[in-house]
Amino acid sequence: KNEVEQSPQNLTAQEGEFITINCSYSVGISALHWLQQHPGGGIVSLFMLSSGKKKHGRLIATINIQEKHSSLHITASHPRDSAVYICAVRSEETSGSRLTFGEGTQLTVNP
Amino acid sequence: EPEVTQTPSHQVTQMGQEVILRCVPISNHLYFYWYRQILGQKVEFLVSFYNNEISEKSEIFDDQFSVERPDGSNFTLKIRSTKLEDSAMYFCASRAGGINEQFFGPGTRLTVL
Numbered sequence: 001k002n003e004v005e006q007s008p009q010n011l012t013a014q015e016g017e018f019i020t021i022n023c024s025y026s027v028g029i030s031a032l033h034w035l036q037q038h039p040g041g042g043i044v045s046l047f048m049l050s051s052g053k054k055k056h057g058r059l060i061a062t063i064n065i066q067e068k069h070s071s072l073h074i075t076a077s078h079p080r081d082s083a084v085y086i087c088a089v090r091s092e093e094t095s096g097s098r099l100t101f102g103e104g105t106q107l108t109v110n111p
Numbered sequence: 112e113p114e115v116t117q118t119p120s121h122q123v124t125q126m127g128q129e130v131i132l133r134c135v136p137i138s139n140h141l142y143f144y145w146y147r148q149i150l151g152q153k154v155e156f157l158v159s160f161y162n163n164e165i166s167e168k169s170e171i172f173d174d175q176f177s178v179e180r181p182d183g184s185n186f187t188l189k190i191r192s193t194k195l196e197d198s199a200m201y202f203c204a205s206r207a208g209g210i211n212e213q214f215f216g217p218g219t220r221l222t223v224l
Binding site for chain 2: 030031033035040041042043044045048050086088090097098099100101102103104
């Protein structure tokens with residue numbers, strides 16, 4: 001079983017729709033990251049969370065430490081939001097600060 | 112805004128050749144990482160580096176791999192004798208001390224023929 005599970009794997013939406021991507025993890029963590037990967041391959045950090053909720057523009061990330069679950073929400077989605085969204089965790093159980101990644105969610109927003 | 116840079120963006124090499132992938136982390140960062148992503152798969156951790164030594168490495172990071180910070184600005188990943196299965200996107204990341212957020216470079220696409 002993967003330490004980090006994301007759902008859905010693929011998501012297609014119409015422009016303007018509210019998007020939710022989910023991430024569940026099985027280990028104790030010190031931080032969770034949401035990352036965005038565009039078709040060219042580059043990775044951009046969107047959020048780093050250890051508790052609660054963060055908001056940046058149309059993006060909102062929440063985390064529930066007790067339930068080992070995080071969600072990434074996109075409000076008023078736009079075609080330029082089309083990308084792969086990746087959840088990654090920093091485990092409490094490793095001595096270093098390595099990240100363990102989910103498989104990613106491919107989001108396509110149609111105009 | 113400071114960013115992590117990587118060169119080259121794409122490297123093509125023959126099986127058995129040595130390759131060096133280069134990264135310039137953000138200048139005040141202290142922790143450095145290499146990750147790789149085989150096409151169609153998830154990103155995997157290779158190695159972390161702090162205070163001029165490896166702090167953690169994965170099972171992927173065998174004797175064929177090495178890292179170095181030769182001059183205080185560059186951070187390199189060397190693969191001594193490349194194999195077909197080393198073909199992947201390699202990402203460098205860095206972070207400042209005491210702050211967990213890692214910043215990623217744009218990646219180097221390595222193709223081994």
